Amino acid sequence: MKKLLLVPLLTLLAFSRTAGDAAVRPPASAPKKAITLAKATLQDKIKGGWAGQVIGCTFGGPTEFRYTGTMLNDYQPIPWYDGYIKKTMIENFGLYDDIYMDLTFVDVFEKKGLDAPVSEHASAYATAGYMLWHANQAGRYNLLNGMKAPDSGHWLNNPHADDIDFQIEADFSGLMAPGMPNTAVQIGDPIGHIMNYGDGWYGGAYVGAMYALAFTSSDVNYVVNEGLKVIPQQSTFYQCIADVIKWHRQYPTDWKRTWFEVQQKWADEVGCPDGVFQSFNIDAKLNSAYIVLGLLYGGGDFTKTMQISTRAGQDSDCNPASAGGILGTMLGYANIPAYWKMGLAEAEDIDFKYTTMSLNDVYALGMKHALQVVARNGGSVNGDQVTIVPQTPKPVRLEQAFTGHYPRSVTGINKDLTDEYSFDFEGNGFVLKGEAKPKNRSSWQYENPFAFTAELFIDGQKVETAKLPAGFTARRHDLFWKYQLTPGKHTVRVRLLNPDADHVVRIGDLMVYGDKPLKIKY
Template structure:
């Protein structure tokens, strides 16, 4: 490895007789340094989430221009945590898994993590909600996150929740990826999983390197080169070398090549883009052009747009780990102390609690993976990143048509289409939310038929936290004409199934005539 921190640590070559699959170097850090970096990672997540919160998905397909101010002031963090606690969904989702490790140990089975998040009280969207629905209805991971069962498999969800994996595995990117692998597949697959794997690896490397460029490029070695995720991030790195002082030119190149959405039904044919790889590209944009400067990193990863609270939270968390808590500029930590004892919503954990838990878990992981603890000195068996297996979602599937339905499902609804797949968007809900509310436990029972064959029997709960995020879908059909029939088995006077839009896929994209 290169560019390792040389201050406050010692580098020692391991025995030449060590197995070839073991690390070739060790790094010794004091417990004080490790704790400072863990604090920096968690604190910077909160800072980035707070800073970018007001702009989240308000700038889709466009950047936030320099002249537009983004507020930051003393007391802002506490005010937001008290008055808008739902903003920190990417943090309290992280903490769901941290809490399972704390209660059930490092060997907690994935079912413990899946059940904890599926039954939590917080609201979820996209891949998280699709995965939750699958878990609550008897499906297990990794099938719950697979793209055939989850139209949002490539979405950003695990990417914004994977911070814990890298913060638990200082200097051990492969271990970070392994920790996150089963959890990430609860709700994601393919590029959606790679986003979390990549971020976990960057967090891990940020403990042992002070070179942002190195962290970005070395962590990418965990991702298969054949994947679209790898290709996207490689382009961002290439364009940074080509346009080293112009992040906006890089941003435009990202938009030109990587802004098409294939998976997420809400983003297809729209500027809205919650795909993992393009939002990860904005994280890398902030890290590379920020060059280790916390303010520049915050500004660029936020002003790139789209998921502009999660992206600076991720970029800031990685940089905060590299710098350590004490070196995060005072400007960004103003008011942080008064917020560090506030429990995040839906948890009994504050930042101060997480700092302590994170340190305890990290030390255990170090010892489990060839490291040693001797008093205040922690020797980490540093790992060279290795590529994980290749997964790709929606291969050979191209959206070709979005057609409005805008009807309530009564007894039956049918449609014909030509292609290889479809998604019916919509929701099951109370007719009058003010009187019935999201707390209703009523669920519709439905059947889906394709070409006369019953594909599934599906429940459609009206409860918001139990809902099916998309109503119906089917991929990998034979190319040609198909007939779809949807049957509602238990109509109800107080609830409706509203079908909003039909999305059609084929095996070739529509070609522009320009």
């Protein structure tokens, strides 16, 4: 999203930490032979991918972020019944941000072609009427205020760059590229960098690669391991998922033991200001670990996969959505158990909110786009047969966000900004959380046209003038932030240029970073 950064010492340390786990990645294999599928089989797998995603999202919806830093116990029921999907699509449509973001990009490919520039995708999602959060909303704000991708997703401009966002909406890339994980990553690369960077991008690359591989393999272990080859071994994302694979081998029948190992080693949040110092964690690699947990311990069983990826907690609608979509692609629509397709048919003609597209629409478009991608990548379509040239995954470039930044403190400010606010801190970065909003909450609007203008000064120098919209869809997710400051003492001043009688800027928490990790000794 932002300008490129050097990733020196932290990257080297991260690499050395997992040198002993390098065996998780098998050596590159020889070029693979072409694979031929019947058109009906390919269509069934595409349907299975989209349907599996909707099933997982719906099933995990009631648990989303209600279990943070813990798991759902086995005795806690999660509802599922005939008519549940339709009811949720109509009454709780905001749950499906996974889907309507995916469909935004599918729609651009359909209207503008497979070579549509990233600016078309960026514009479509930035100006859509749907609600967004975290990296998606931060990226949208950046685009609406003149920044272009990939700067809009870079961690210097987006404090949520490592969040889960592209991971939950990258399904389209793998479903367009059957058997071709490198092509899936290539399709998703510019789009993923609209809102994410580093581990946040890797989450989408990994999910897209696993979808692609699920077309040509019925082995969950193979898909999980082979898909990870698209991620650089030096990255923290790779190291986290490699650990899950390793622990699964150590504790093959105990997913909860692996969950505890993940929690112990990988649950510390660094980037997202809403998760640092909280049990809440929307980091891509942690939630991807829960996807892999469901896939590996589910062993190809749809029910086990749904239950485990949901009961792992955190973003527990998105994680079973990804796991369900990948497994649904592998199994095919016809082989998803009838229990999980209960009531699905009556929902397949309903347009997802904020779109003009239903599941039946995307089944057809998904097939159309997949055939186009197959033909572009050495494959062919002959009558009812589709020949795919499968790819051996190759690692993408190394990106790491928040290098050299370690959370040091969080302080609740909790006051209204009426004219100016100043604070001192010692460190190399900060995030000032808060929101602009109407004073009368009943007059709150998604598209409130009012926006404050505020200036940011650091050590007496003005470094930014920013708009702070009061409308939800245009809002700035965090008020101000700055990274890569010279370690030491700094003075920050925020000045409001246009106070308004009907609106207010509410300052929340101040989060401070240092250049060295804080370790509590006990």
